[in-house]
Amino acid sequence: xxxxxxxxxxxxxxxxxxxxxxxxxxxxxxxxxxxxxxxxxxxxxxxxxxxxxxxxxxxxxxxxxxxxxxxxxxxxxxxxxxxxxxxxxxxxxxxxxxxxxxxxxxxxxxxxxxxxxxxxxxxxxxxxxxxxxxxxxxxxxxxxxxxxxxxxxxxxxxxxxxxxxxxxxxxxxxxxxxxxxxxxxxxxxxxxxxxxxxxxxxxxxxxxxxxxxxxxxxxxxxxxxxxxxxxxxxxxxxxxxxxxxxxxxxxxxxxxxxxxxxxxxxxxxxxxxxxxxxxxxxxxxxxxxxxxxxxxxxxxxxxxxxxxxxxxxxxxxxxxxxxxxxxxxxxxxxxxxxxxxxxxxxxxxxxxxxxxxxxxxxxxxxxxxxxxxxxxxxxxxxxxxxxxxxxxxxxxxxxxxxxxxxxxxxxxxxxxxxxxxxxxxxxxxxxxxxxxxxxxxxxxxxxxxxxxxxxxxxxxxxxxxxxxxxxxxxxxxxxxxxxxxxxxxxxxxxxxxxxxxxxxxxxxxxxxxxxxxxxxxxxxxxxxxxxxxxxxxxxxxxxxxxxxxxxxxxxxxxxxxxxxxxxxxxxxxxxxxxxxxxxxxxxxxxxxxxxxxxxxxxxxxxxxxxxxxxxxxxxxxxxxxxxxxxxxxxxxxxxxxxxxxxxxxxxxxxxxxx
Amino acid sequence: xxxxxxxxxxxxxxxxxxxxxxxxxxxxxxxxxxxxxxxxxxxxxxxxxxxxxxxxxxxxxxxxxxxxxxxxxxxxxxxxxxxxxxxxxxxxxxxxxxxxxxxxxxxxxxxxxxxxxxxxxxxxxxxxxxxxxxxxxxxxxxxxxxxxxxxxxxxxxxxxxxxxxxxxxxxxxxx
Numbered sequence: 001x002x003x004x005x006x007x008x009x010x011x012x013x014x015x016x017x018x019x020x021x022x023x024x025x026x027x028x029x030x031x032x033x034x035x036x037x038x039x040x041x042x043x044x045x046x047x048x049x050x051x052x053x054x055x056x057x058x059x060x061x062x063x064x065x066x067x068x069x070x071x072x073x074x075x076x077x078x079x080x081x082x083x084x085x086x087x088x089x090x091x092x093x094x095x096x097x098x099x100x101x102x103x104x105x106x107x108x109x110x111x112x113x114x115x116x117x118x119x120x121x122x123x124x125x126x127x128x129x130x131x132x133x134x135x136x137x138x139x140x141x142x143x144x145x146x147x148x149x150x151x152x153x154x155x156x157x158x159x160x161x162x163x164x165x166x167x168x169x170x171x172x173x174x175x176x177x178x179x180x181x182x183x184x185x186x187x188x189x190x191x192x193x194x195x196x197x198x199x200x201x202x203x204x205x206x207x208x209x210x211x212x213x214x215x216x217x218x219x220x221x222x223x224x225x226x227x228x229x230x231x232x233x234x235x236x237x238x239x240x241x242x243x244x245x246x247x248x249x250x251x252x253x254x255x256x257x258x259x260x261x262x263x264x265x266x267x268x269x270x271x272x273x274x275x276x277x278x279x280x281x282x283x284x285x286x287x288x289x290x291x292x293x294x295x296x297x298x299x300x301x302x303x304x305x306x307x308x309x310x311x312x313x314x315x316x317x318x319x320x321x322x323x324x325x326x327x328x329x330x331x332x333x334x335x336x337x338x339x340x341x342x343x344x345x346x347x348x349x350x351x352x353x354x355x356x357x358x359x360x361x362x363x364x365x366x367x368x369x370x371x372x373x374x375x376x377x378x379x380x381x382x383x384x385x386x387x388x389x390x391x392x393x394x395x396x397x398x399x400x401x402x403x404x405x406x407x408x409x410x411x412x413x414x415x416x417x418x419x420x421x422x423x424x425x426x427x428x429x430x431x432x433x434x435x436x437x438x439x440x441x442x443x444x445x446x447x448x449x450x451x452x453x454x455x456x457x458x459x460x461x462x463x464x465x466x467x468x469x470x471x472x473x474x475x476x477x478x479x480x481x482x483x484x485x486x487x488x489x490x491x492x493x494x495x496x497x498x499x500x501x502x503x504x505x506x507x508x509x510x511x512x513x514x515x516x517x518x519x520x521x522x523x524x525x526x527x528x529x530x531x532x533x534x535x536x537x538x539x540x541x542x543x544x545x546x547x548x549x550x551x552x553x554x555x556x557x558x559x560x561x562x563x564x565x566x567x568x569x570x571x572x573x574x575x576x577x578x579x580x581x582x583x584x585x586x587x588x589x590x591x592x593x594x595x596x597x598x599x600x601x602x603x604x605x606x607x608x609x610x611x612x613x614x615x616x617x618x619x620x621x622x623x624x625x626x627x628x629x630x631x632x633x634x635x636x637x638x639x640x641x642x643x644x645x646x647x648x649x650x651x652x653x654x655x656x657x658x
Numbered sequence: 659x660x661x662x663x664x665x666x667x668x669x670x671x672x673x674x675x676x677x678x679x680x681x682x683x684x685x686x687x688x689x690x691x692x693x694x695x696x697x698x699x700x701x702x703x704x705x706x707x708x709x710x711x712x713x714x715x716x717x718x719x720x721x722x723x724x725x726x727x728x729x730x731x732x733x734x735x736x737x738x739x740x741x742x743x744x745x746x747x748x749x750x751x752x753x754x755x756x757x758x759x760x761x762x763x764x765x766x767x768x769x770x771x772x773x774x775x776x777x778x779x780x781x782x783x784x785x786x787x788x789x790x791x792x793x794x795x796x797x798x799x800x801x802x803x804x805x806x807x808x809x810x811x812x813x814x815x816x817x818x819x820x821x822x823x824x825x826x827x828x829x830x831x832x833x
Contacts, residue, residue: 277664284668297678311679319672326665333661370674377677382686 003068006056007147009049010097013104014137016046020107021130024123028196036119039126040111046133047104054101057146058088066157069150070094076159076575078546086170087160092294092310093146095173099290100136102174102181107133110185110210117206124192125185132184135317143310159546159575168228176221176248180286182214183255187283190276191325194332199272200339204265207279209634211262215255216630222248223623234581234596236514236611238619241390243298246369247289250362254282257358260351268413270340270348273333274355280329284322285362291318297373345418347411354404361397365390402457402504405497406464410471424467432459444513454508458501465494488636496629503622509615516612518598522605529612532593533557539597539606547571549582552597552606556586566595592616688789688808695722695797695805696787700777703754703762710751710777712803719829721750721822722797723773723813724785726757727765729793735812736769742818743772748826752776755785755793798822800829 020042027035057070061084066072074087074094089098107129114122140146163169186207193203225245230238239245258278265275292298295311342348368385376382410424436456440446472490473482519527523538537553549571556564566584573580583596591614598607690696699711723739725732743750752773754762759778766776779785788797789808798807807825809817 273661280664291675295675295679297675297681308679315672315675315679318675322668323665323672326668330661330665370671373678373681374674376681377674 002056002059003065003147003149006053006060007145009053009056010137010141010147013046013049013053013100014134014141016042016049017130017133017137019130020046021127021134023127024130025127025195028120028123028127033119036123039123039130042130043104043107043111043126046130047101047108050101050104053147054088054097057094057097058085061085061088064157066155067149067151067153068146069148070146071157072150072154073158074160075157076546077156078574079157079160079165080545083160083165083170086164089173090160090164093140093144095177096136096140096144097146098174099177099181100133100140102177103129103133103136103184106181106185121192121196121203121206124195125188128188128191129184132188132321135321139310139313139317143307143313156575159573162547162571162573162576162578162580163232165546165573166228166232168224168232172221172224172228175217175224179214179216179218179221179255180248180251180289182210182217183251183279183283183286185210185214186255186258186279187325190279191328194276194328197332197335199276199336201266201269204262204272204275208259208262208266211255211259211279212630212634215252215259216627216634218248218252218255219623219627219630222252223620223627226623227620230616231583231585234583234609236516236594236613238616241365241368241387243369244289244293246365246390247285247292250365251282251285251289253358253362253365254278254285257355257362258282261355264348264351268340268342268348270338270342271352271355272338273336274352276333276336277329278355278359280322280325281359281362284318284325285366287314287318287321291315292369298369341414343415345411345416347408347413347416350404350408350411354401354408357397357401361394364393364397368393399453399457402461402500405500406461406468409468409493410464424471425464428460428463428467432456432463435459444509448512451508451512454504458505458508461501461504462498465497469494489633492629492631492633492636494629495632496626499622499625499627499629501622502618502625506615506618506620506622510613510619513614514611514616516609518607518609520601520605521608522603525605527608527610529610531558532563532612534593534595534610536606536608538604539600542569544571546575547573547580550597550600552584552595552608554584554595556593564593566593568595568597570597587617589617590615685810686791688805690789690805691808693805695799695803696784698777698779698784698787700779700784703752703759703766703776703778706759706778708775710775712799714775715749715751715799716803717801719748719801719826720799721748721826722753722788722799723750724753724755724788724790724793724795724797725776726755726793727761728757731812732794733769735794735814736772738813738815738818739772740770747823748830749774753784753788753790754778755790756780756782796822798825798829801832 019038023035023042024039027033027038060068060071061075062081064071064075064077064084066075070091070093074091075084079087087094089095107126110122110125110129114125117125189203189207189210193199225248226238229240230236258275261271261275261278264271291311291314294307295314296308297311340348368389371385372383407421407425410421433456436452436459437446439455440448440452444451446452469486472486473479476482476485515529517527517529521527521536523536526533526535528534533556535555535557537555539550539552542549542551549569551567551569554566554568555562556566564586566586568584569582571580571582572578581596583594585595586593591612594611594613596609598609600606695712697712699709702708702710725736739750742748750772752775754776756779762776762778766773777784782790792810794812796809796813797805800806806829807821809821813822
């Protein structure tokens with residue numbers, strides 16, 4: 001009964017979405033206030049029914065109702081409760097429902113936090129989001145219904161993919177979807193602004209907090225995915241340029257460009273057309289990513305159920321949404337006039353350069369991801385494009401961005417003074433280079449140019465952020481006064497940029513100085529990695545709730561003192577009968593020690609992989625710092641949003657300092 | 659008109675994606691088409707004392723089918739092969755890939771044996787030489803011992819009618 005209830009709720013949610021997608025847009029176009037107000041009510045109703053549907057599906061998993069096909073395929077009587085709940089979004093149908101629910105959640109949020117928006121603008125925003133909801137809900141109901149029954153009911157289920165029976169994997173999809181779907185809000189704002197014909201800086205001010213929150217979630221989702229791959233896949237890697245990883249990274253790059261562009265449009269009234277286009281691109285890339293991983297056009301370790309029928313539906317949906325938005329852009333954008341004037345040397349131009357670099361990076365990743373498909377479609381053969389292409393294309397684009405990120409805040413708006421800048425920065429270049437050389441020489445090898453360059457750039461970035469902060473504090477009476485008087489969004493920017501530097505340090509050091517040994521070890525044998533000695537104590541059998549495992553025991557010592565006890569496992573899951581390697585990691589701020597069991601060999605010996613990974617945690621730490629920066633900035637916005645009264649789109653009432 | 663560029667680029671991309679829906683990215687064409695079948699000399703599955711090599715079927719058109727008892731899709735295609743063997747159109751030789759002898763023989767006893775003989779490739783080395791990357795796969799070998807076609811995946815009646823049997827008939831007509 002629960003499943004039918006959920007199915008019904010889903011259909012009602014679709015009806016609400018149809019109302020939400022039609023009346024407000026018509027009302028805004030024709031000026032009918034009653035129709036425009038349908039948006040709020042329909043949006044909230046849609047979310048309510050989606051929540052009911054989702055709760056029904058979760059309930060089917062909790063009680064293990066195997067008469068529901070989706071539950072029968074992905075759950076099992078031995079699956080622990082926590083993973084049963086997570087299995088709700090562990091496969092295609094359920095994860096699409098999660099997508100729809102999260103879209104409903106964002107819709108609900110827009111209906112709540114929109115007091116400063118005009119009725120007409122809000123109606124258009126909700127209308128566009130409603131149309132997107134209609135597409136997703138139709139897709140679920142017509143091709144990917146999680147509520148279908150399975151008759152006759154099997155006695156037990158197919159179990160959740162063991163790769164997903166893991167904490168990181170359970171929160172990674174919801175976080176990512178919060179990001180992907182959140183970008184639909186910025187998209188809807190952009191379309192609403194285009195349709196209404198009013199593209200002044202007010203719409204940018206409204207969009208910013210929504211885009212920030214979506215960006216924060218997307219960052220978190222990507223960081224989680226990378227961290228998960230590192231500890232779960234057993235080879236110490238953290239990024240593989242897999243099509244699904246790229247599908248999350250491209251929207252992130254464009255969303256970062258969008259954030260910067262929104263700042264310029266809001267503060268200076270420049271880049272208006274650019275910002276609208278970026279908002280369209282960001283969400284389009286989210287939808288494209290959804291298409292790529294569910295249609296079977298690309299091979300990927302992540303690919304969901306590849307079903308050409310589903311692929312066709314999403315492709316048509318993608319073509320409609322993106323095609324119509326780009327058409328609206330082509331029709332309305334020529335009328336946009338930038339009100340700002342700026343010279344060559346100015347913060348505006350630096351940010352423009354930053355955006356060009358970010359978009360170029362996203363475009364090259366898109367090209368590399370689609371290239372095998374393009375060649376195959378043109379009958380030019382089958383190739384695969386992997387890390388050699390992506391890393392050689394991405395690094396040269398990122399280097400200028402790192403160099404610019406620190407110093408851009410030092411450039412004045414409109415017209416920056418080169419002599420003044422040179423005076424401020426003249427010590428920074430030699431100082432960062434010097435620090436880079438010093439740290440590389442002291443701890444590693446001076447002949448490693450990559451490390452030298454990476455560390456120098458990181459020092460440069462942190463140094464220039466420091467100079468920027470110092471410039472502002474200096475204007476106050478005391479240092480404390482100066483620190484307190486900076487806006488949260490300034491700290492947000494500084495934190496996020498420092499996060500880039502931390503990330504860079506982690507990438508450079510872990511890729512240059514990781515050590516790996518693959519050895520045959522019998523109980524009692526040791527292997528030396530750097531200053532660490534790994535002693536293999538043997539393997540015992542252990543039993544888990546739905547798996548059996550062989551657990552190795554390792555002691556790691558340095559300078560004669562025990563540093564860690566590591567217990568890697570080789571698990572065999574009862575139902576799907578796959579073998580999973582659970583690596584054992586001793587985490588640390590400056591290094592990770594990593595052990596994974598390979599295969600049993602003769603006697604009691606095993607093949608074992610041991611890794612020494614310096615500074616690898618800094619990669620995710622950098623990501624977390626970026627998130628923290630984003631959170632600071634959001635804190636700033638919300639305070640100001642609450643104090644703003646309803647503003648008509650044509651007035652640009654900027655009551656804050658630049 | 660530069661505002662139409664994004665739309666135009668997008669349209670091109672959608673066309674490629676639509677074409678992509680009809681293609682299978684996992685399918686890799688064989689580089690061995692037109693080349694001599696790699697040689698091997700393996701014990702047979704049924705009788706370890708007997709050996710099988712491509713010389714056994716030189717001079718006639720033959721099908722070589724890569725199979726295993728652990729392979730689910732092989733069970734799917736097996737009735738088609740059994741049916742084909744009964745028609746005596748072309749001899750089918752088996753390459754039993756990375757399997758256990760008892761399991762393989764048991765599987766054939768249970769589901770039927772369409773093979774004139776099956777070679778036992780326990781460690782898969784012969785499979786590597788033949789470019790096998792998935793099971794089942796079916797090769798068409800001509801009278802001179804050259805590989806003329808490879809089908810990846812289960813053989814269905816449509817595949818037989820459209821791909822394999824026309825080629826077999828054509829090759830049998832050649833000297």
